[in-house]
Amino acid sequence: MSVAPGRKWAGTADGDLLASAALGDSTAFAELATRYYAPAYRLAWRLCGNQTDAEDVAQEVFVKLWKDPAQVRQAAALKGWIMRAASNGAIDRLRRRKTASLDEAIEVSDAQPGAVTVLEGNAASARVVSAMAALPERQRQALALVYYENFGNAEAAAIMETTVEAIESLLTRARKSLRDSLSGEWRDLLDGVTALGK
Amino acid sequence: MREILEAYGADPRRWPAGTRLPVGALVAEVKAAAEADSILDLAKAPVYSPDAIANLLASLPSRQGAEVVRFPGPRSKPRLSWAFAAPLAASLMLGIYLGAAGSVGRFLPQDDVAWLDDVSDTGLEDAEDVAEENQS
Incomplete structure (x- = not known):
């Protein structure tokens, strides 16, 4: 099935898109995919550690949604549903593939501020990604949702099916663990941030 | 903290001595x-x-697939x-004809007819005789 969202759905509420998708309108579904594929993919990438698995997980989430849109009980919570499905899918996949290679785990953004800076930036980025990959699963999940995807702690708690207090605790431990594991290169990393113009 | 920053600026050396340590620690934490x-x-x-998204959309199964259950057509x-x-x-x-002709009795068993005749033999005619015998 080849469909493009087109512009007719731009600005349409998620609930209306979902309702149209439930009736078989693939262009409405394409608009939903355009809106939410990226966050689902990023979350899966932070949990799986590689691009191929992350794309597979994101795809599975949307195929599951297409097959049965009624799974989403409240249209307003669609993004949360997608993120929970992505999270669960990624964790399942991660558990099946405990031996994911580090090479895949350190794929980084292809922003191109300049050749030398790219190498330094990629190395710094790879180091941080590697340290994050060593965090316990739940800490990574909380960090990905709250820090990288800007979910509030209550939303993150709903997605992870836990309490706000547990989310705060996970975030505190995650940041402390990262600081500890990167303490030897903290200053270099900060210099790298400066060099990248951040 | 806001009052200190507004009054003395960002340099901790200008802050009142008693506030330097706690405010300084907080600033260090924020930093x-x-x-x-x-x-x-x-x-x-x-x-x-x-x-990726194009591939995803291309991979969507048709809604006319196994998930769709065909409703049965109108029953004839x-x-x-x-x-x-x-x-x-x-x-x-036949029933209508026989009923209209009044000949149903011909088709009924004779035993039943006899039994119907016996019904009239109730013994009431003998009641006075029996009473006289009893008095005598």
């Missing part, structure tokens, strides 16, 4: 958290394949077979 944030920012997720009315209906109709016509 450390900001540094950690900027280091976390280094870990950007890679951009997904340019054709059961047809009365002539082989079944003709004897029923014939027996109905």
